[in-house]
Amino acid sequence: MAAPNIILPGFAASLWAQTGATPTPLSVANLAVWTGQVATIVGTAANGTGASGLQLNVEGIPAFGQDDASANFGVAGSRQSDIIPTQSKPTSMTINAAWNPSDTGLLLMRADAYSGTIDRTYVIAVVSGATTIAYAFNGRVGEFKIETPTNAEAKCTFTIHPRGNQYGWSNT
Amino acid sequence: MSEELQAAIFALTETYQSLHLVARGLRVDAAEVAEELAKATPNTAEHIALTVLAEVNLT
Numbered sequence: 001m002a003a004p005n006i007i008l009p010g011f012a013a014s015l016w017a018q019t020g021a022t023p024t025p026l027s028v029a030n031l032a033v034w035t036g037q038v039a040t041i042v043g044t045a046a047n048g049t050g051a052s053g054l055q056l057n058v059e060g061i062p063a064f065g066q067d068d069a070s071a072n073f074g075v076a077g078s079r080q081s082d083i084i085p086t087q088s089k090p091t092s093m094t095i096n097a098a099w100n101p102s103d104t105g106l107l108l109m110r111a112d113a114y115s116g117t118i119d120r121t122y123v124i125a126v127v128s129g130a131t132t133i134a135y136a137f138n139g140r141v142g143e144f145k146i147e148t149p150t151n152a153e154a155k156c157t158f159t160i161h162p163r164g165n166q167y168g169w170s171n172t
Numbered sequence: 173m174s175e176e177l178q179a180a181i182f183a184l185t186e187t188y189q190s191l192h193l194v195a196r197g198l199r200v201d202a203a204e205v206a207e208e209l210a211k212a213t214p215n216t217a218e219h220i221a222l223t224v225l226a227e228v229n230l231t
Contacts, residue, residue, distance in 0.1 A: 029185045029217040037217075138188070165190040170215065 003171040004128035013061045015095070016042050016053045016123040017105060023052075025121040025138040031168030038123055038136045038170050046125035047132040047172050053123070056105040059096045061124055064135060064162075067091050090137070090162035099146055099154040109158045113144035122160060131172050138166040173208060176200055177225075184221035191220070195228045202229040 018025065018041050030037040042048025043055055069088035074081045097106060112118045117140065124135045143159040180198040187194050205225045212219040 025188070027186050027217070028188060028191055029220045032220055033215060033217050035215065163188070165193075166188055 001131055001172050003133050004126075004131045006128055008126050008128060008133070010061070012128065013124055013126045014046055015056045015058050015061055016046070016048075016050075016125060017056050017108060018121045019052055019054050019104075019108070021108075021111060022118065023120050025119045025166070026136065026168075028166055028168065031121070031136040031138070031166065032170050033168075034134065034170035034172060038134050038168075039172075041121060041123045041136070042125045042132065042134060046127045046134075047130060048125065054105050054108075056095075056109070057097055057100075057103060059098070062093045062095060063091055064093055064124060064137075065091050090164060090167070092142070093139075093160045093162070094143070094157060095160065096155055096157050099148075099156040106156060109141050110144050110156075112141035113158060116140060116142065119163065122162075133171045134169070136168050136170065137162045139163060174201065174204060177204055177208065180225060181218055181221045184224060185217040191224045192228060195224045198225065200225055200229055202226070205229055 026037055039048040040051045041053030043050035067088045069086045070083050071086050072081060072083050100106065112120060119138050119140060121136060121138050126133050139160040139162040141158055142161045146154065146156045148154040177200050180200050183198060184191055184194060205222055209222040209226055212222050
């Protein structure tokens with residue numbers, strides 16, 4: 001099936017994580033394979049099978065992709081200077097979620113943050129009817145904070161740092 | 173399929189490094205890659221590995 005061919009609303013996106021305390025993340029090639037790979041992490045709500053994944057109940061999906069990095073050059077005598085892309089890192093994702101101390105997904109993120117070395121496959125799935133476009137990546141959690149203000153609900157914040165080059169696009 | 177190409181596909185489907193970076197270090201026959209790519213099923217890890225090998229093995 002082809003990828004959705006419409007402009008997707010932001011609220012159609014959901015975040016999924018591989019389950020297990022010490023998961024084996026998908027290899028880079030498999031991060032771009034929907035059937036039997038990415039689909040196993042994405043739940044049925046987003047047209048996957050969800051056999052080895054769970055949804056992270058987050059407030060919103062932050063920007064994801066690649067940061068910018070560049071070098072500037074000036075050449076004497078030339079009217080225009082030059083800006084050249086250089087090696088850049090994947091965008092770190094700082095995520096807010098309502099804090100439920102018994103939420104399985106949040107407990108996984110908390111344990112990953114304490115460890116700092118657990119690689120896990122995450123998937124951002126954007127759904128349009130029966131079709132889904134999925135961005136899968138491997139990442140580590142680098143932060144887990146809880147805020148409990150007296151005038152609002154408790155929130156937790158965690159940051160996923162995607163590993164370099166470990167991403168893939170796939171669709172139903 | 174030759175053993176070299178099988179080993180290259182295995183390396184590419186298992187790696188956690190940049191596919192293009194790994195593929196540059198794998199010596200395979202470009203004609204065989206093209207032949208196998210035509211037969212491979214799209215949206216599989218093997219197809220992805222062959223696509224990357226085809227991109228870096230132009231001769």
